[in-house]
Amino acid sequence: MSKQILNVKNINKEFKVKSTKLFSRPDPVKVLKDISFDLYEGETLSIVGESGCGKTTLGRCIAKGVEATSGEVIYHSDADKQIDYLHMDKQEFKQFRKDIQMIFQDPYSSLSPRMSVYDIITEPLITNFNLSKAEVDKKVSEIAEKTGLNASYLRRYPHAFSGGQRQRIAIARALITQPKIIVCDEAVSALDVSIQAQIINLLIDLQKEFGITYIFISHDLSVVQTISDKVAVMHLGKIVEMADVEEIFNHPKHPYTEALLSAVPIPDPNVEKDRIILDGEVPNPANPPTGCEFHPRCPYKTDKCISERPDLTQTDEENVHLSACHYANELHLKGVKIANEGNE
Ligand SMILES: Nc1ncnc2c1ncn2[C@@H]1O[C@H](COP(=O)(O)OP(=O)(O)OP(=O)(O)O)[C@@H](O)[C@H]1O
Ligand SMILES: [Mg+2]
Numbered sequence: 001m002s003k004q005i006l007n008v009k010n011i012n013k014e015f016k017v018k019s020t021k022l023f024s025r026p027d028p029v030k031v032l033k034d035i036s037f038d039l040y041e042g043e044t045l046s047i048v049g050e051s052g053c054g055k056t057t058l059g060r061c062i063a064k065g066v067e068a069t070s071g072e073v074i075y076h077s078d079a080d081k082q083i084d085y086l087h088m089d090k091q092e093f094k095q096f097r098k099d100i101q102m103i104f105q106d107p108y109s110s111l112s113p114r115m116s117v118y119d120i121i122t123e124p125l126i127t128n129f130n131l132s133k134a135e136v137d138k139k140v141s142e143i144a145e146k147t148g149l150n151a152s153y154l155r156r157y158p159h160a161f162s163g164g165q166r167q168r169i170a171i172a173r174a175l176i177t178q179p180k181i182i183v184c185d186e187a188v189s190a191l192d193v194s195i196q197a198q199i200i201n202l203l204i205d206l207q208k209e210f211g212i213t214y215i216f217i218s219h220d221l222s223v224v225q226t227i228s229d230k231v232a233v234m235h236l237g238k239i240v241e242m243a244d245v246e247e248i249f250n251h252p253k254h255p256y257t258e259a260l261l262s263a264v265p266i267p268d269p270n271v272e273k274d275r276i277i278l279d280g281e282v283p284n285p286a287n288p289p290t291g292c293e294f295h296p297r298c299p300y301k302t303d304k305c306i307s308e309r310p311d312l313t314q315t316d317e318e319n320v321h322l323s324a325c326h327y328a329n330e331l332h333l334k335g336v337k338i339a340n341e342g343n344e
Helices: 055-062 090-097 117-128 133-146 163-175 193-210 221-227 245-250 255-261 303-307
Strands: 004-017 027-040 044-048 070-076 082-084 100-103 181-185 213-217 230-235 238-244
Touching (some): 027 238, 044 055, 055 181, 117 163, 133 163, 230 255
Parallel strands (some): 044 213, 044 230, 100 181
Antiparallel strands (some): 004 070
16 A cells, blocks of 8 residues: 555634625635545545535645644655645745646646746746756756657747647646645646546656656546546535545446536447436525535435535445445435556
């Protein structure tokens, strides 16, 4: 079994948003609520859920792009030190910055148009290490080769590249410091399907070669199915289900996951699919429902769901399948059959 690399413990994040009432103070809105999970070296944990459920905010809190309001993120460094970096100041965190990188969704806006590709890729290296020009050049050509970028193009500016190439540039930039963990936030969502497949294969190859751990944020469950070892399903700032990828897809134990899975296309015309349409709107995070926050849209709700909030608990000793549904083991929810082979 591989070693733990990250323990995320009770992360909460509040944003202050302008009140709709005149002269009143900004209201705090809880966007992340008690998020906890463990991450193991070399694995891919995908985070899925509807738009606005807090995926990006969680990724940014972990990569320390925004400050969490409370909680801990314990990083097990190479020297087997355990470091809670969440509350470190920028200067203190600098030594770990190189280990935890982030790749964003939009390769058109996440790369500075005023910097050459060479400067974009080397920036994290120059801020984190004290290397000679020759050493930097050597690292850049190695990374360019690994990520499929032609070294002779490195003096050009991002606008000269296609979407897929830009995402390769973003990956090269993230990789140059040899990070242990990369948070990929919708990293392939803006790309054409064929380019998506190339980038996913690249991420998988790089993971095999360097043992990188990914937190893969995506709303595309077909992609998630290909790349993940584990999946966490988020609803309104909380994890409502978490398990190995086959478990989540084959045997979901939360009605919200079942509804999300019902939208996954199956490339077999003989398989009939009942798509579950969730009635009603996504609840307002500023005024969440009582009890189970999914109950207003849940087809299986009972009075208990309206009054009692279910905790995320283990439902099965062997598979370590967590669900926050009162009826996780009683409902027989429909999954999507996937092969039992992970992303090998
Ligand atoms: N800087 C901010 N100030 C106030 N509210 C914010 C801020 N950033 C995010 N939010 C709110 O936090 C919630 C979660 O946003 P987030 O971007 O994390 O969702 P997401 O799951 O990544 O959505 P998407 O799938 O659309 O990318 C949303 O309700 C959003 O409006
Ligand atoms: Mg997002």
